[in-house]
Amino acid sequence: RLAVNPAQICDRKIDLTREQQHYLNRVLRLQGGDRFIAMDGRGHWWLAVLEAHETGLIASITEEIAVNRELPVEVTLMAALPKGNGFDEVVRQATELGVGSIVPVTSDRTLLKPSDQKVERWRRIAAEAAEQSERQIVPTILEPVSFDVAVKDCGQKYRFICVARGDNRHLWDCLAALDPPQFRAGTGAPPLQRGEQDGGELSIVIAIGPEGGWTEGEVKRAIEFGFEAVSLGSRILRAVTAPIVALSLVGAIFEK
Numbered sequence: 157r158l159a160v161n162p163a164q165i166c167d168r169k170i171d172l173t174r175e176q177q178h179y180l181n182r183v184l185r186l187q188g189g190d191r192f193i194a195m196d197g198r199g200h201w202w203l204a205v206l207e208a209h210e211t212g213l214i215a216s217i218t219e220e221i222a223v224n225r226e227l228p229v230e231v232t233l234m235a236a237l238p239k240g241n242g243f244d245e246v247v248r249q250a251t252e253l254g255v256g257s258i259v260p261v262t263s264d265r266t267l268l269k270p271s272d273q274k275v276e277r278w279r280r281i282a283a284e285a286a287e288q289s290e291r292q293i294v295p296t297i298l299e300p301v302s303f304d305v306a307v308k309d310c311g312q313k314y315r316f317i318c319v320a321r322g323d324n325r326h327l328w329d330c331l332a333a334l335d336p337p338q339f340r341a342g343t344g345a346p347p348l349q350r351g352e353q354d355g356g357e358l359s360i361v362i363a364i365g366p367e368g369g370w371t372e373g374e375v376k377r378a379i380e381f382g383f384e385a386v387s388l389g390s391r392i393l394r395a396v397t398a399p400i401v402a403l404s405l406v407g408a409i410f411e412k
């Protein structure tokens with residue numbers, strides 16, 4: 157997704173700045189033929205397709221999105237792989253709740269290394285769930301990585317690790333504190349103020365542990381990489397329930 161200024165749109169073409177081309181091509185790794193969503197921060201969304209030219213990338217609008225079903229924030233779920241087929245449910249429900257990307261993570265307490273077929277299966281589930289919930293975007297299911305690689309390589313600006321025990325701030329309070337008006341969904345809020353460099357969006361990552369929870373060492377390492385340990389309430393939720401609660405909170409805060 158990319159924030160654009162309405163003045164950049166003429167004859168169904170988007171006059172992409174150099175920074176926007178860099179963001180689409182280098183950060184999101186999009187190429188000619190790939191589609192993305194352009195938004196003006198005032199509730200207008202367009203589906204656009206990229207064309208690669210010698211002079212750079214050109215974007216053409218293919219349709220205006222009348223009913224936006226995407227969250228106004230970019231959310232990545234970093235979820236430790238539970239036993240059995242539990243991750244199928246995580247992928248399906250997270251997709252229904254608007255997740256942008258899912259990073260399957262192997263952690264100290266889940267050493268399960270999923271097969272390529274499993275990853276393909278999760279991608280199919282995400283595509284089916286996106287279609288069923290009439291989303292414009294099919295979430296990206298990344299290749300599984302170890303917890304340490306996931307937290308180290310994480311590019312999102314706001315980082316939360318859900319920890320079932322301890323006296324941590326509730327995720328709701330943390331998200332509510334990130335709620336500048338320009339990110340509210342199409343409510344006549346002023347245009348996006350942030351630079352195009354990061355797509356003009358809030359990007360959030362939420363990490364959920366396995367059945368046995370994160371180890372103390374993992375939580376410590378995540379904090380070193382800029383994560384905040386957060387609570388989802390006083391009850392201990394299953395590893396497949398916690399992502400639903402976390403993503404529902406994101407929707408409740410940002411789609412109100």
Ligand code: SAM
Nearest residue numbers: 318319320364365368369370387388391393398
């Ligand atoms: N046996 C673990 C323990 O006692 O800490 C519980 C792990 S829980 C089944 C699986 C994951 O869900 C946790 O690692 C955490 O990420 C998340 N989770 C569950 N309940 C939570 C809560 N109340 N607050 C924050 N995170 C929670």
